[in-house]
Amino acid sequence: MKIRRRLISTAALAALGLTAVSACSSDSAGAGDAGGSDKFDVVASFYPMQFLAEQIGGDHVNVTTLTEPGQEPHDLEISAQQTAQLQEADAILYLKDLQPSVDEAVAQADVGSKVDAATLTKLEDHGDVEHEHGHEGEEHAEDEHAGEEEHAEEGGHALDPHVWLDPVKYAEIAKGVGAAFEKADPGHAADYKANTQALVGKLNALDAEFADGLKDTRTKVFFTNHAAFGYLAERYGLTQEAISISPEGEPSPARIKELQSEAKADGVTTVFYETLVSDRTAKTLAKDAGLKTDVLDPLEGITDKSKGDDYIQVMESNLSALKSALGAK
Secondary structure (H helix, E strand, O other), X not given: OOOOHHHXXXXXHHHOOOEEOOEOOOOOOOHHHOOOOOOEEEEEOOHHHHHHHHHHHHHHEEEEEOOOOOOOHHHOOOOHHHHHHHOOOOEEEEOOOOOHHHHHHHXXXXXXXXXXXXXXXXXXOXXXXXXXXXXXXXXXXXXXXXOHXXXXXXXXOEOEOXXXXXXXXXXXXXXXXXXXXXXXXXXXXHHHHHHHHHHHHHHHHHHHHHHHHOOOEOOOEEEEOOOOOHHHHHHOOOEEEEOOOOOOOOOOHHHXXXXXXXXXXXXXXXXXXXXXXXXHHHHHHHHHHOOEEXXXXXXXXXXXXXXXXXXXXXXXXXXXXXXXXXXXX
């Protein structure tokens, strides 16, 4: 199925900022707790990096994250205290260009191991509404994902940072993180290797679940208020239609009318929204078009509203929601 790349946000590139790898599976309090332990201290920039560090590091790491649960990672501003405390980390795990303040802090930190997840897999250009669609350029000139305008690649498009929503690409990143941990903390290399293999196995199984669950559906089109699912859509032959350019943006009346027509033509039943931002736009469109609403979680953070306790569980919830909305057989 052809991906409607024109609807993926150019702000995607600004979404990829990872930080330091500090290391404690249960600690998500922030970089303030990094350093000073007898474990391998890892600081992670946001939840998808934290999950990797915890799963791969196991008992040998103390992981902290710079982005608090429930905080929109794109909006993160690193405090002076956090910047100073990054210096105490043994490793930093981040996704460059997702969180500009994290990128700046990482560049200034004197840390032996800086792991940029964006270098561990291939980022792709999923298109640009302004360049390929053409009718809403004036309305989204200021995207809330900071730094969007500075991260254009060939053809004026930005690379999409939401690689963690593709289990295959996430597994590639996991392998790179595991190798980095082995090099930085060779005394526990065997355990890191085994933990990485176990995690990759889980991600491969998740990929198989998605492929099987979405191979035979009544429609391949889904609507979302955050253009975060380009990699997932491309992986499993789906078509993502984004309501607006950023999670906080408002679509024009013309865009709403267009989506209403597309919903009817493509058999779309559901408008998806995410957990960390307002669902107002999705519900407005759904009401006007006579559609249902549901959650499709971009997994930028885990909160008490998340439909699962970790990455695997929330992704399985996403699969269930997609199967229902797309009419899986």
